[in-house]
Amino acid sequence: MFGFIGSRLLQAVPVLLVVGFIAFALFDYVGDPVSILLGQDHTEAQRVALVQQLGLDQPFFVQYARFLWTALHGNFGISYRLAQPVSSLIAERLPATLELAITASVLAFAIGVPMGVYTGIHRNTLLSRLFMIVSLVGVSLPTFLLGILLILLFAVWLGWLPSFGRGPVVHLGGWWTTGFTSWAGIRSLILPAITLGMFQMTLIMRLVRAEMLEVLRTDYIKFARARGLTNRAINFGHALKNTLVPVITIMGLQFGGIVAFSLVTETVFQWPGMGLLLVQSVAVADIPVMSAYLLLIALVFVLINLVVDLLYYAVDPRLRVRR
Amino acid sequence: MPLLDVRDLTVEFPTRRGTLRALDRVSFSIESGEILGVVGESGAGKSLTGAAIVGLLERPGRIASGEIRLDGQRIDNLAPEPLRRIRGRRIGTIFQDPLTTLNPLYTIGRQLTETMQTHMRLTDAEARRKAIGWLDRVGIPAAAQRIDAYPHEFSGGQRQRVVIALALCAEPALVIADEPTTALDVSIQAQIITLLKNLTRDHGTAVMLVTHDMGVIAETADRVAVMYAGRIVEIGPVAAVIRQPAHPYTDGLMASIPSLEHRVDRLRQIDGAMPRLDAIPAGCRFHPRCPRVFARCHKEQPELLPAGATNAACWLHANG
Numbered sequence: 001m002f003g004f005i006g007s008r009l010l011q012a013v014p015v016l017l018v019v020g021f022i023a024f025a026l027f028d029y030v031g032d033p034v035s036i037l038l039g040q041d042h043t044e045a046q047r048v049a050l051v052q053q054l055g056l057d058q059p060f061f062v063q064y065a066r067f068l069w070t071a072l073h074g075n076f077g078i079s080y081r082l083a084q085p086v087s088s089l090i091a092e093r094l095p096a097t098l099e100l101a102i103t104a105s106v107l108a109f110a111i112g113v114p115m116g117v118y119t120g121i122h123r124n125t126l127l128s129r130l131f132m133i134v135s136l137v138g139v140s141l142p143t144f145l146l147g148i149l150l151i152l153l154f155a156v157w158l159g160w161l162p163s164f165g166r167g168p169v170v171h172l173g174g175w176w177t178t179g180f181t182s183w184a185g186i187r188s189l190i191l192p193a194i195t196l197g198m199f200q201m202t203l204i205m206r207l208v209r210a211e212m213l214e215v216l217r218t219d220y221i222k223f224a225r226a227r228g229l230t231n232r233a234i235n236f237g238h239a240l241k242n243t244l245v246p247v248i249t250i251m252g253l254q255f256g257g258i259v260a261f262s263l264v265t266e267t268v269f270q271w272p273g274m275g276l277l278l279v280q281s282v283a284v285a286d287i288p289v290m291s292a293y294l295l296l297i298a299l300v301f302v303l304i305n306l307v308v309d310l311l312y313y314a315v316d317p318r319l320r321v322r323r
Numbered sequence: 324m325p326l327l328d329v330r331d332l333t334v335e336f337p338t339r340r341g342t343l344r345a346l347d348r349v350s351f352s353i354e355s356g357e358i359l360g361v362v363g364e365s366g367a368g369k370s371l372t373g374a375a376i377v378g379l380l381e382r383p384g385r386i387a388s389g390e391i392r393l394d395g396q397r398i399d400n401l402a403p404e405p406l407r408r409i410r411g412r413r414i415g416t417i418f419q420d421p422l423t424t425l426n427p428l429y430t431i432g433r434q435l436t437e438t439m440q441t442h443m444r445l446t447d448a449e450a451r452r453k454a455i456g457w458l459d460r461v462g463i464p465a466a467a468q469r470i471d472a473y474p475h476e477f478s479g480g481q482r483q484r485v486v487i488a489l490a491l492c493a494e495p496a497l498v499i500a501d502e503p504t505t506a507l508d509v510s511i512q513a514q515i516i517t518l519l520k521n522l523t524r525d526h527g528t529a530v531m532l533v534t535h536d537m538g539v540i541a542e543t544a545d546r547v548a549v550m551y552a553g554r555i556v557e558i559g560p561v562a563a564v565i566r567q568p569a570h571p572y573t574d575g576l577m578a579s580i581p582s583l584e585h586r587v588d589r590l591r592q593i594d595g596a597m598p599r600l601d602a603i604p605a606g607c608r609f610h611p612r613c614p615r616v617f618a619r620c621h622k623e624q625p626e627l628l629p630a631g632a633t634n635a636a637c638w639l640h641a642n643g
Contacts, residue, residue: 219423225379226418227438227489228411241428317473318427 008309012302017068019298023291024067036080076292081284086292090274095177096166097266097273101258103189104197109251112201113240116208120216121235131205138202147195147268154191162188164270192269196262200254207250211243218242244315252308260297324395325352326529327376327497332389332399334368334375336600343600345371345384347553350627353497358523358530360544360561362537362576364597367550369533373499375399376531377414378406393497412442415490415528417500417519421482421507425474431458431485432470435492442493457488461518480511487519497529504539512536516543537580541565549573552597552608559633569630570637571613607638615639 034050051057055066070076076086115135119128155163167188169177179185215221216239224234259274266275274293281289312319334346346368353359361369374380376391378401391399398409410416418424426434435454439445445453451470458466461484463477474482483503490498500519504512520543523530532544540547540561547565548558549572557570568574575593595612598604604611610620619638630640 219418219420220426222379223416223418223424223486223489224426225407226377226410226416227441228407228409228493229437229441230407233437233441238426238429242426316428317430318475 004313005306005310008306012306015302016295016298020068020071020295021064023071023294024064026287026291026294071292071295076295077288079281079286079289081281081286081289086288089277089289090292090296092177093272093274093277096169096179096271097259097262097275099179100189100192100196100265100271100273101255101262103193104258105200105251105255107193108197108200108204108254112204113208113247115201116205116243117212117235117240119205120209120212120239123213135202135205138198139206141198143195143199143264144268146198147191147265150191150195151268161191163191166272192265192271195268196258196265200251200258203250203254204247207247208240208243211246212239215239215242241315245312248308248311248315252304252311256297256301256304259300326355326357326394327353327531328390328392328395329372329376330390330392332372332375332391333387334371334380334384335387336384338383340601344387344603345553345600346375348389349550349553349555350389351548351555351558353529353531355496356524356527356529357546358520358532358544360540360547361531361533361550362535362540362547363550364535366597368553369535369550370501372550373416373501373531373533376499377410377416378403379410408442411438411490411495412493413495413497415493415495415498417483417486417490417498417503419502419505421479421486424486425482425489427474430471430473431477434485435470435489438489439492453492454488457492458485460522461485461488463488479507480515483507483511483515484518487515487522491522491526491528494526495528497531498523499531499533501533502535503532504536505534512539519543537565537576549576552603553600554608554636555627556609556637557630557633557635558627563632567631567633569633569635569640570609571615571639572609573635575614607636 034047034054034056038046038050055063058066074087076090078084079086079089082089115131119131122128151163154161162184165188166179167185168182169179169185170181172178179189212235221234221239224238229238262271262273263275263279265271266273267279270276274296277289278293280286281293329352330350331348332346332350333344333348336343336345349368349372351359361372363369371380371384374384375386376398378398380386386399389399390397393409393413398406401409425431429437432451432454435457436445436447436450439450439453440447455466455470458470463469463481463484469477474485477485487503490500498519503519504515507515516539519530522528532540534540544561546559547561548555549564549570550556551572557564557568557573559569564573565577568577572593575591578591579593581587581590593612598608598611605624606622607613607616607620607625610616613620617638619641623638625636625638625641627634627636628640630637
């Protein structure tokens with residue numbers, strides 16, 4: 001078990017090195033940091049001094065190794081735009097994005113799975129057809145449009161929910177902030193979470209439905225019926241569990257995607273998360289933030305893959321090979 | 324009163340190009356503790372008969388007419404819930420391929436206890452004790468340790484033993500065994516058949532043994548029903564059907580089995596193939612392939628009639 005986790009983490013090292021290289025290369029290819037930092041008026045002596053201070057006169061590999069070493073210590077440099085350490089900028093934004101992503105995913109899972117099971121079992125009922133149409137809308141409607149429509153309906157016309165921001169937040173522990181402690185915070189979360197989770201939910205629903213249709217045809221489900229088990233035990237015990245492996249895979253990838261690319265939703269709702277930070281940084285070529293973001297997202301995907309592998313392990317006994 | 328009584332069972336599949344009749348007025352009965360063998364080519368309707376009895380016909384298949392009685396009570400027109408209570412509890416089922424009939428994600432112990440606790444009031448501890456007892460009875464060594472193993476940790480033969488335990492654990496009065504040995508290694512087949520025979524004898528369980536293996540029927544069954552193109556063409560005591568088959572189809576079936584006693588150069592075979600459901604000939608369904616066909620066979624469909632020690636649906640015995 002621990003050997004399994006260890007080997008997976010070891011496999012992640014080359015991935016992170018490659019992403020680290022790209023993150024590092026950003027500095028060289030997207031603008032010149034020295035002229036960005038010095039501005040237009042500077043002497044040659046100032047320039048040489050800064051080049052030496054930043055270590056830019058060192059050989060390429062030394063620079064790369066130094067970049068990795070400082071990144072490993074959580075030091076990603078100073079943001080050009082905000083003149084603050086990138087690490088603290090990200091730490092400030094991370095809780096907002098994670099809270100939004102987790103809420104959206106839980107929502108997508110909690111609604112998508114039952115809808116998938118229902119449409120898988122009752123293929124031709126009116127409700128099933130309705131779900132399928134809704135899911136088609138969910139898959140094909142672009143996120144920004146859905147967000148704007150929700151704002152129009154619930155914030156502008158009905159005035160039930162706030163249209164932007166995170167509402168009041170409370171500090172927990174050292175750096176974590178949460179909006180869950182107040183009703184206003186939760187209300188602020190509802191529209192962005194629906195916007196972000198809609199695509200996921202419809203994807204999960206369609207996946208669960210397709211897998212259910214497949215599984216319900218298998219011999220072991222027929223045998224379960226022949227043993228007189230209740231429909232409930234068959235559908236939610238025997239069948240659903242056998243659909244979970246692909247669902248877990250998609251959930252994992254989607255969660256990574258949500259954390260990494262909630263740009264649109266965060267922009268539409270002015271949600272103070274990492275997506276919004278990235279959009280603002282890209283606009284002014286704030287390289288340190290972009291490079292740190294890249295590394296962080298790579299790490300998130302590596303961790304999610306590990307969790308997905310562990311979940312496979314928990315769900316399917318056939319994968320628990322004795323080593 | 325027989326344990327199971329099937330009268331004029333007709334199963335139809337409505338399709339876009341008309342209704343296909345897969346079973347046509349099939350009638351037979353099984354007494355308590357009796358083993359009825361059901362033989363026939365693939366597609367003759369053997370498995371379909373079993374599925375119709377336990378109410379697990381695949382859609383759009385449906386029972387169009389006829390009656391099925393279990394202990395005198397009609398079960399063909401029951402609502403889903405009472406029918407579910409009969410499955411497993413009063414009629415057990417054994418499937419063909421043990422590699423695919425067990426849920427891969429649950430331990431065999433859980434599948435056993437789940438089945439028993441669905442039908443009987445048992446505490447978890449009692450159910451587990453009984454499950455170990457069943458595994459022991461079907462010949463799984465070290466049952467108390469193996470109960471928490473998953474299906475993939477067993478061989479094919481052992482898995483079929485587990486399937487048999489699952490079919491019998493709620494102590495049904497009848498077991499429908501649908502080709503229980505077809506998917507198994509030849510060396511295992513005899514063991515599984517012996518196990519099934521001994522267990523059902525000990526519990527007084529009747530068996531409907533669907534197979535196309537006449538050897539298995541000869542060794543195991545009390546009576547045998549021969550099916551052809553959705554009908555029973557001959558039914559009777561196993562010895563009579565094998566030694567003096569009354570229907571030309573049964574005769575051909577028996578002659579196509581190799582024997583150690585008579586050395587022959589070439590086994591006899593029945594010419595032609597069984598008709599498809601959408602092209603069933605008028606009159607006797609077997610007449611295009613029958614070596615003893617005559618005028619009446621083309622026009623009228625024969626019903627089961629006494630023919631020596633058996634009953635056969637053949638005009639040759641119309642006056643006998």
